Amino acid sequence: MKIAITKSTLRIPPTYFVTAHAERLKDRHDFHVFTLVAQIEDASVTVPITDFVPAPGLGFRRRELVMPAFMRSMAVAVNRFGPDIIHQHFATWSEPAVKASTVSGAPLITTMHGSDLVSLANPADTMMARWHHRNVLAAAAHSSRLLVVSNYMAGRAADLELDTGKIHVHYQGVDTDYFVPTRHHSDEMPVVLFVGSLNMQKGIRDLLDASLAVWRKARHRLVVIGDGPLRDAVAEHAASHPHIDFVGRQDRAGVRSWMQQAQILVAPSQEAGGAREAAGLVLLEAQACGTPVLAYRSGGIPEMMEDGVTGLLAPEADFRQLQDGLQQLLQLGSAEYLAMRRDARKFVVDRRSLAGSVRELDGHYQDLAAQTPPPRRR
Template sequence: MSRLILFVTEQVKPGGKLSHVEALSAGLEHHGWTTERLDWNALSFVEKALVAGPMRLLDSMQRGLGQRWSLPALNQRFAAHLRIRLSRRGVTDIVHVQEPLTFRAAAGAARGIPIALTVHGPVHREVASAWNLALDHPVVRWLREIERRAYLEAAAVIAVDQAHLEYVREFGREHDVWSIPNFVDTRRFHPAVSPERFPDEVEQWIAGRPVVLCPRRLVPKNGVAVAIRAGAEIASRGLPVAVVIVGDGPQRSELEQLAAEPLHAPHSRLIGEAGLERMPGWIRRSDVVVVPSVPSKGVEEATSISAIEAQACGRPVVASAIGGLREIIRDGETGLLVPAGSAPALAEAVLRALREPGLATRLETAAALEVTSLRSHEAGAARYVEVYETLRDRESR
């Protein structure tokens, strides 16, 4: 039996990276690999306080400054935990890091073990976008250098779409680079899932209207403001809908203010985060799922897990025609693509899906079949196994 540690870093909240890791774990176990995860929850209360406390203080003094403290501190803690786990276990074939910012911990602790690194996004650009920092800000430049070193030193780099593969190559990495699109656990996300009601107060607000679900983290690149504006646009064209936004993030206050404006309040509502266990039922409860991503400081959507989850559940997806979304959605066949940032275009496509049941059924059926064959946890993990075995065979020579 092979052994693999999935090294996830601090992300333990619902979101694309956590969904990816759980789907990958399920797929690897299907293929005979055992998995183990090291993340923020592995740290003690004191360790978390030593990482997060100074970070918050420094960020209150200057936005982004806390990263200078938290990343080295987090890497130090993770490296210590990883050394302990490796010393207590038998053979560990691969250590798989899920983002470049904690690659240093694995590199220091897992000597002699191949380290694979998955690239979910351009980290320094994502931080710049989320914190509204210039790309030449000292903290952003520092993060870019951390990325560069991780991409060049990892035994293998796996990008979640072709655009991110090219991004990695911009740093000079040419060998052992793979593009493996995201995938989902099709045991949990499938068309036979029973619809699950939203909380009672949300259902009362929906009041029988068609539901447009926007399951997105509240950051600029996810374009949630476009979905809010599209809700009012759809209503102005004669079909009131309920745009339900599931997610949290640094834009929450700003987006709540937008959704509370008289033009938008009747049509859009933010309901916060949902656990992974609730999302399949909420997707099935919805009529259309939107992924209205927009470019932000050089960041574009990857092969969106939210979109794939909706496709797997047999719901029509309307998404922006950018980034990895164009790799997983064929316009008019497995979903509808619209220009990024255009609320009128998003509204028009949602109206098509709602008013043309034949179209919606064709999109749902084709997308669900494609996910089952190409983007299931079993199919996706099989491609990762090819990478792992390449590294393991090379190490054994």
């Protein structure tokens, strides 16, 4: 089959999920990615990618500003590709995919990752908010299937009165051949790791405070990877407290290396502005490396781990419980910790691997193709 993958913008790293399944299925299907603005900085990505906003020298953010002017060109190019299926990521900015599907007759699948449903839940009180509402509702109406990345997101979609008959949970999965454990040295200073955007929703302030609260009782090194609006606050903490290392952005290999070294990964994501974590792939990546996790019970996060087995969950935004969980994990005995490492890896391999996710997605493609007349070729 010819499958067009569509998305408004694409940066790799970090957005590997857009191409990861296609890379695994490219011997079975002919994939092409269409996006308005792309920035691909990883040579391992081999699936063809076409973007439509010119002048890459202007920079990614400036090119985003003129995306509306190139949506028609993208829709025309998708039709010229002659897809049997169009697979849109995020229901926002879905107009080119919806138009291409309408003209060609190729069925549309839309994967909803979270921010699209948050946009629909928020009031349509600005021009941009109304635009997002129109796009999300159009994608939901026109799509033959709506794939959501967790049961939590399926519930949100149902609450927003989207067609539950179309909704299927499709966990994205992580590459367990890439994210693998290495030998763990128990005699080294334990590393507590944070990977993510430095903003209120990701909860970095709670982790900084928890680290400071337990450091004298459970010595550790806190390593913070990421960037965002709270960057200066993190940098100030790092400058004031020698056990905190702020290493900024890292490429995929750098993130994996830190995950393999870490004793614990902490993801204190919480509600902010009506949004919660839809899933949390960083939790799966860490566990695939054999690293136990600590997180708030928020959004889709509980579906990405086993509480008490592969790590610990604290009630959402309960700083005291986060602090206690951090101290508990840092003070685990050797046998308990090694068992948690093994269980973390096993959970991802058995239940949240990219290999399993690829099989499920291919099943959706095959089912949809069998139920749909051949699209009109142009």
